[in-house]
Amino acid sequence: MDVPIFDPRGFRLTAFEADLCARAREFGARVLAPRAAQWDREASFPVANYDDMRREGWLGICIGREEGGWGADFRAYCLAAAEFGRYCGATALTWNMHVCSTLWTGLLTDDLEMDEETRATHRGRRALHYGRILGEGAVFSQPFSEGGAAAAGTVAFGTTATRDGAGFRIKGRKIFASLAGHADFYGILCTEQHDEEKLSRRDTLYLAVPKDAPGVSVEGEWDPLGMRGTVSRNLAFRDVWVPEEAMLMPPGLYFQAASRWPHMFMTLTPTYMGLAQAALDFTIRYLRGEQPGTPPVKRRMYPTKQIAVAEMRVMLEQTKALWFAAVSEAGPDPSKEAVLRALAAQHTVMENAAALAAKAVRTCGGQAMLKTLPLERIFRDSRCGSLMLPWTAELCIDRIGRDSLYEKGEAD
Numbered sequence: 001m002d003v004p005i006f007d008p009r010g011f012r013l014t015a016f017e018a019d020l021c022a023r024a025r026e027f028g029a030r031v032l033a034p035r036a037a038q039w040d041r042e043a044s045f046p047v048a049n050y051d052d053m054r055r056e057g058w059l060g061i062c063i064g065r066e067e068g069g070w071g072a073d074f075r076a077y078c079l080a081a082a083e084f085g086r087y088c089g090a091t092a093l094t095w096n097m098h099v100c101s102t103l104w105t106g107l108l109t110d111d112l113e114m115d116e117e118t119r120a121t122h123r124g125r126r127a128l129h130y131g132r133i134l135g136e137g138a139v140f141s142q143p144f145s146e147g148g149a150a151a152a153g154t155v156a157f158g159t160t161a162t163r164d165g166a167g168f169r170i171k172g173r174k175i176f177a178s179l180a181g182h183a184d185f186y187g188i189l190c191t192e193q194h195d196e197e198k199l200s201r202r203d204t205l206y207l208a209v210p211k212d213a214p215g216v217s218v219e220g221e222w223d224p225l226g227m228r229g230t231v232s233r234n235l236a237f238r239d240v241w242v243p244e245e246a247m248l249m250p251p252g253l254y255f256q257a258a259s260r261w262p263h264m265f266m267t268l269t270p271t272y273m274g275l276a277q278a279a280l281d282f283t284i285r286y287l288r289g290e291q292p293g294t295p296p297v298k299r300r301m302y303p304t305k306q307i308a309v310a311e312m313r314v315m316l317e318q319t320k321a322l323w324f325a326a327v328s329e330a331g332p333d334p335s336k337e338a339v340l341r342a343l344a345a346q347h348t349v350m351e352n353a354a355a356l357a358a359k360a361v362r363t364c365g366g367q368a369m370l371k372t373l374p375l376e377r378i379f380r381d382s383r384c385g386s387l388m389l390p391w392t393a394e395l396c397i398d399r400i401g402r403d404s405l406y407e408k409g410e411a412d
């Protein structure tokens, strides 16, 4: 067994977190790692992994205990998800989309304001969704991106939902919809359209659209650089009708969540935290002559290799420390400093995962980058982290610079 990414004693994990991470690590090594090359080679969805995750209970990790799940909070989930990412980036990233549909509707909305009647209705609806996950093994995805500025959070989503009878009629298109064709429900963000009024971000709706609803189609090819097992094809919604119970959050709540619980956008980082660790794991195994699939040739005695490994470890420990601090302070209404730290952590994990993988390739050398070994996949998968909206590496830098120099309401 690999050592934990986050040593329970060193990072003072709770007993629950330590146990969850140990189980995630065991599952990753036993189930995810042996199959990871296949999904990558074929750009196919890790169906067999989801069968095992379903059987072993991982789909309900963030559903509250009183609602039948494992009750992991934000940090516990992030720590476990990093262990998944260490062994299969594509599975961890797609699992994250699914888990967010429970984390955001559960723990996160519990922290937000709504009147008692709205809360009771929401709890009733989420029980329905959770029942599908826990009882029927349903998998949810999170297609938000549309190719315009909406996924960056600056304008309203162009996919619209209009009231129609006891439900909504949806029109629009999503790009990069991970789990396309494989999720049972697409948890889309769209804008509720009121008559001819201009679309507003305040009217964002979060709806669960069944994959077989008339008018839903999966379109386009999927042959990307990395994260190939995510199968992030396009989704089209042509006059798709869903009942009111499809609401994963009450109207207006997503807008409140995005403003008051900004760490919600950090959930893409655990996968890349795991990939960063995987780059160092590989390098150490390889230089010691212990990487399965390679001859037992040792390269660890060269000072240049030792320096490279030392630099990688320093970068990894810096990344872990900042990320751990940021995921530990996630919650409602964070201070400005905490939000800046979260953005810095997001930027650091995404950029450093790619930098560590690149350094691993340079340090280990030519034979290490053959496609028969995991490093080549880690290198490509890790490159995709910085591109994830709304907190891409560029947008993090934009916001950190602006918000460090300006207080609310200030302008030049």
Ligand SMILES: Cc1cc2nc3c(=O)[nH]c(=O)nc-3n(C[C@H](O)[C@H](O)[C@H](O)COP(=O)(O)OP(=O)(O)OC[C@H]3O[C@@H](n4cnc5c(N)ncnc54)[C@H](O)[C@@H]3O)c2cc1C
Binding pocket: 097, 142, 143, 144, 145, 146, 147, 148, 149, 151, 152, 154, 175, 176, 177, 178, 179, 226, 227, 230, 232, 384, 386, 387, 388, 389, 390, 392, 393, 394, 395, 398
């Ligand atoms: C493997 C993979 C899986 C994905 N899975 C999902 C998924 O399941 N669901 C989902 O919703 N999306 C998903 N995405 C999409 C992802 O979150 C981004 O939406 C997508 O990568 C953006 O691509 P784009 O070319 O449209 O970027 P653009 O919007 O053209 O942006 C290009 C770059 O410009 C910068 N930029 C963008 N907007 C602004 C702005 N307003 N101001 C300043 N700079 C800006 C950003 O740094 C961005 O990286 C996935 C992407 C990948 C690579």
